[in-house]
Amino acid sequence: MGANTSSVNLIDLDFFNHKANLKNYLRNQKQYKDYDFDGSTMSVMLDMLAYHTGHESFYTNMLMTEAWLDTAQVRGSVVSHAKELNYTPRSAKSAKATVKVEFEATSENQPYVIPKGTTFSAVVKNSNFNFSTYEPITISSANTSFEFETDIYEGIYVEDTYVFRQESEEIPIFRLRNKNADTDSLTVTVYTDGSTNSQSYTYSKTLLDLDAQSQVYFLQADSNEYYGIYFGDNVLGKKPSEYSTIVLSYRLSSGPIADNALRFIPNFDPTGNISELTGTVDVTTVAASRGGANVETKESIRHYAPLAFQVQERTVAARDYEVALQEEFPEISAAYAYGGEVLTPPKYGRVYVAVDISNVTGLPESRKRDYENFLNPRKPFGIFPTVVAPEYSYLSFDLLVRYNVNKTKVSPATISNLITSTVLAYRDLELNDFNVVFRNSTLNKDILESDISIVSTTMDISLYKRVNVIRGVTQNFEMNYNLSLRNDLPPKAKQHPETDAWTLTSSPFTFRGLNCIYEDDGNGFIRLMQVGDGLKTTIFNVGNINYDTGKVQMNNVLVDTYSGEGIKFYVKTQDKDIAVVDNSILSIESDEINISVETLRI
Numbered sequence: 001m002g003a004n005t006s007s008v009n010l011i012d013l014d015f016f017n018h019k020a021n022l023k024n025y026l027r028n029q030k031q032y033k034d035y036d037f038d039g040s041t042m043s044v045m046l047d048m049l050a051y052h053t054g055h056e057s058f059y060t061n062m063l064m065t066e067a068w069l070d071t072a073q074v075r076g077s078v079v080s081h082a083k084e085l086n087y088t089p090r091s092a093k094s095a096k097a098t099v100k101v102e103f104e105a106t107s108e109n110q111p112y113v114i115p116k117g118t119t120f121s122a123v124v125k126n127s128n129f130n131f132s133t134y135e136p137i138t139i140s141s142a143n144t145s146f147e148f149e150t151d152i153y154e155g156i157y158v159e160d161t162y163v164f165r166q167e168s169e170e171i172p173i174f175r176l177r178n179k180n181a182d183t184d185s186l187t188v189t190v191y192t193d194g195s196t197n198s199q200s201y202t203y204s205k206t207l208l209d210l211d212a213q214s215q216v217y218f219l220q221a222d223s224n225e226y227y228g229i230y231f232g233d234n235v236l237g238k239k240p241s242e243y244s245t246i247v248l249s250y251r252l253s254s255g256p257i258a259d260n261a262l263r264f265i266p267n268f269d270p271t272g273n274i275s276e277l278t279g280t281v282d283v284t285t286v287a288a289s290r291g292g293a294n295v296e297t298k299e300s301i302r303h304y305a306p307l308a309f310q311v312q313e314r315t316v317a318a319r320d321y322e323v324a325l326q327e328e329f330p331e332i333s334a335a336y337a338y339g340g341e342v343l344t345p346p347k348y349g350r351v352y353v354a355v356d357i358s359n360v361t362g363l364p365e366s367r368k369r370d371y372e373n374f375l376n377p378r379k380p381f382g383i384f385p386t387v388v389a390p391e392y393s394y395l396s397f398d399l400l401v402r403y404n405v406n407k408t409k410v411s412p413a414t415i416s417n418l419i420t421s422t423v424l425a426y427r428d429l430e431l432n433d434f435n436v437v438f439r440n441s442t443l444n445k446d447i448l449e450s451d452i453s454i455v456s457t458t459m460d461i462s463l464y465k466r467v468n469v470i471r472g473v474t475q476n477f478e479m480n481y482n483l484s485l486r487n488d489l490p491p492k493a494k495q496h497p498e499t500d501a502w503t504l505t506s507s508p509f510t511f512r513g514l515n516c517i518y519e520d521d522g523n524g525f526i527r528l529m530q531v532g533d534g535l536k537t538t539i540f541n542v543g544n545i546n547y548d549t550g551k552v553q554m555n556n557v558l559v560d561t562y563s564g565e566g567i568k569f570y571v572k573t574q575d576k577d578i579a580v581v582d583n584s585i586l587s588i589e590s591d592e593i594n595i596s597v598e599t600l601r602i
Contacts, residue, residue: 019050069302076223078298087305088205089221091183092253093330094153095292097122097131097285098366099264102147104279105271111140114148117157118268120283122261129154129258130267131289132251134185139270144278146270151366154258154292155182155251162246164190164231173220174246175228179295183227185251188217192244201231201238210236225295253292259359261289287366290357293330315378321353321385328374331367333358336390336434336583351383354390354434354583361565363389391465391584393481395438396570396592397423398460401447405599408453412597415451420593422450427588436586440576455600463573464592466566469509474558481550482581484574491522494538498531504545504552504571509562511539518554518569520545526554 023046065071069081079089099120105112114137119130131152139148162174176186188201204216216237217229229248231239240246264283269275296304307323315321318337326332334356340347355363355371368387375385403415410418426443430436440459447457465479486503504526506518514530516539521527526543529536543554552569559567580586 015050019046022046022049069305072302073298074223075225075298078301079221079223082301082305083220085305085309086205087301087308088219089301090293090296090327090330091221091227092180092255092295093184093291093293094155094182094251094253095131095256095258095261095289096151096153096366097261097264097289098149098151098287100147100149100284100286101266101270101281102145102284103270103277103281104144105146106276106278107141107144107146108276109271109274110146111138112146112271113138114268114270119156120152120264120266122154122258122264122289124258124261124289127257129254129261130156131258131261131264132156134251149286152264153182153185153251154261154289155185155253157185157249157251160248162248164240164242164244164246166242171230171233173228173230174248175222175226176248176250177226178250178252179225180253180255181227182251182253183219185249186219186229187249188229189247189249190240190244191247192241194245198247204237207236212236213238255294256292259289259292287364290360290364290367291329291331296330314380315351315375315385316380318351321351321375324375324378325353325355325371329371331357334390334433334585338582342582349382349384351379351385352583353385353387355387356390356432356434356585361392363387388583390434393580393584393586394464394466394592395578395586395588396462396464397588397594399447399593399595400458400598401595402455402457402598402600403451403453404455404602405453406601408451410451410453412599415454415597416595418450419447419457419595420590422446423588423593424590431586431588434583434585435579435581437577437579438586455602461573461576461578462570463578464568464570466564466568468566469557469559469562471559471561474556476553476555476557478554479552479569481552481571481573482584483550483579485545485547485550486572486574487547489522492519495535498534498536500536502572503547504569506570507562507564507568509567510560511558512560514539518542518567526552 066074066077069078072078072081082089114133116133116136118133122129122131131154133150134153137148137150139146158178160174160177164172166172176183186203189198190201191198199215201215201217203219204210204214210216210232212234214232214237217231218237219227219229221227231237233239262285264285266281266283269277270281271277304323304327308327315324318339321337322335325335332355335353337351337353340350340352353371353375357363357367371387372385375387379385399419401415401419423443426446430442431438440461444457444459448454463481465481467477467479469475489501489503492500502519503522504518504520508515508517508531510516511528515532517529517531517536518526519529519536524544524547525541526545528539528542530539542557543552545552550571578586
């Protein structure tokens with residue numbers, strides 16, 4: 001009689017289920033009909049067989065799991081699959097800052113030379129960091145005042161030295177001995193036959209245009225977050241001669257914890273060995289440190305390796321610009337590319353890329369230059385990429401939450417904090433990106449499920465933009481919310497209660513000593529309103545609003561003072577689900593989550 005396989009689960013890896021299946025099989029054999037499998041040495045044999053079956057099943061399952069990029073769990077497997085797609089996982093990245101250095105000196109022995117690797121000290125959150133110059137700097141002056149501006153990168157430079165030998169392996173690999181090496185800073189120098197004359201080898205990502213004399217090296221990642229380099233074979237790339245000395249110089253990075261350094265102290269005398277300083281060395285921070293990153297994670301490799309394979313180191317389609325930038329610069333949290341032909345008026349031959357940087361509002365000019373310099377060699381002929389800052393739109397919430405105190409012991413303040421955390425979690429998961437949609441029902445569901453005691457929630461939602469209005473200067477500007485706004489409110493009188501509903505309003509500011517806001521009148525005009533004694537009183541019209549398109553035009557705006565980074569312009573949308581398009585990012589700021597909590601006993 002054969003095995004009873006009617007209940008066998010072929011994907012079950014459980015030890016006891018394997019053993020039960022073996023017993024069931026043996027019990028169906030005539031010679032074992034009355035055998036006691038649990039009270040004999042046969043039980044030990046069944047344990048061994050079940051263990052072996054489980055082990056082999058698990059091994060086979062993991063073997064097949066690791067065979068594919070989408071399912072691999074071991075970093076070595078993910079890196080190996082990425083290598084098949086010609087993708088090199090990103091190393092750790094040093095934070096970059098820009099400083100201006102000024103000093104007075106006798107100028108007797110100028111020009112002064114600041115060597116590569118000269119350091120500045122900085123403190124970020126009570127941790128000390130060294131920032132280094134990435135190239136030698138030569139300084140001269142027609143008088144005794146000297147200054148220079150330079151980029152500096154977090155980390156110090158180290159060197160690994162090897163001897164080129166080909167006896168043990170056909171293509172020798174030379175490993176960078178530090179896990180936190182920033183491969184962007186790597187320089188490879190070859191000294192042949194004990195000579196002091198060096199040859200510099202440059203990094204190549206491709207075999208195109210290489211011949212036997214091309215002095216290039218190739219980079220690859222190991223399974224354990226280390227990196228290594230190798231050379232060509234005298235067919236594609238020049239191979240160093242036997243016993244050449246290989247020097248690998250690179251910078252050690254601390255990753256993102258060195259971001260936001262604002263003050264730098266020089267650890268050197270800019271005049272060199274002979275001190276000619278006649279005063280102190282003053283350092284001004286032009287741009288705070290940004291762009292530090294840890295070595296690329298498995299999930300990031302899994303995401304970007306196929307996309308990078310599609311891009312193939314060129315930018316043709318709009319998506320190529322987005323992928324190329326996010327692959328190269330880990331601080332970019334979102335990117336959106338679009339052609340200049342969609343603008344009014346159109347700008348043909350241009351590609352615009354809106355870039356959002358993590359934990360930064362706006363786009364520093366230094367980073368913009370870095371991104372454009374990276375894109376220029378990869379663009380098609382006749383196309384000019386321009387990196388721009390995104391437009392930001394934000395949601396403001398007035399939430400009324402009711403919860404049953406008979407189902408929980410927590411206080412209203414705890415419930416309020418829980419709701420705030422839920423809203424911010426929704427933001428991090430669903431928003432903070434281009435072309436996203438806020439779903440009212442989804443957030444409402446998340447709030448109701450955040451605690452069993454919450455009975456109901458009511459949300460009043462506004463959309464707003466922040467405008468950095470120049471104080472004391474008359475100006476015109478436009479805003480476009482790119483969606484339909486409420487147009488069902490009755491027109492308001494020139495003087496009306498503060499509680500009257502609105503489609504557009506602003507945060508408060510002062511104008512000629514008066515407390516004021518901007519507000520629409522229900523007929524498509526925007527008015528400057530004085531606020532006080534529970535009333536809003538019209539001063540004069542300052543613009544108009546198109547309720548169908550969400551376009552706002554403001555004219556002759558003059559503001560004395562306001563608090564914060566700008567004046568907020570709030571609007572009520574026609575639809576409770578709010579979408580942003582083009583180069584706009586939708587987000588939520590924690591100070592615009594206003595929560596009222598009511599207790600119930602039911």
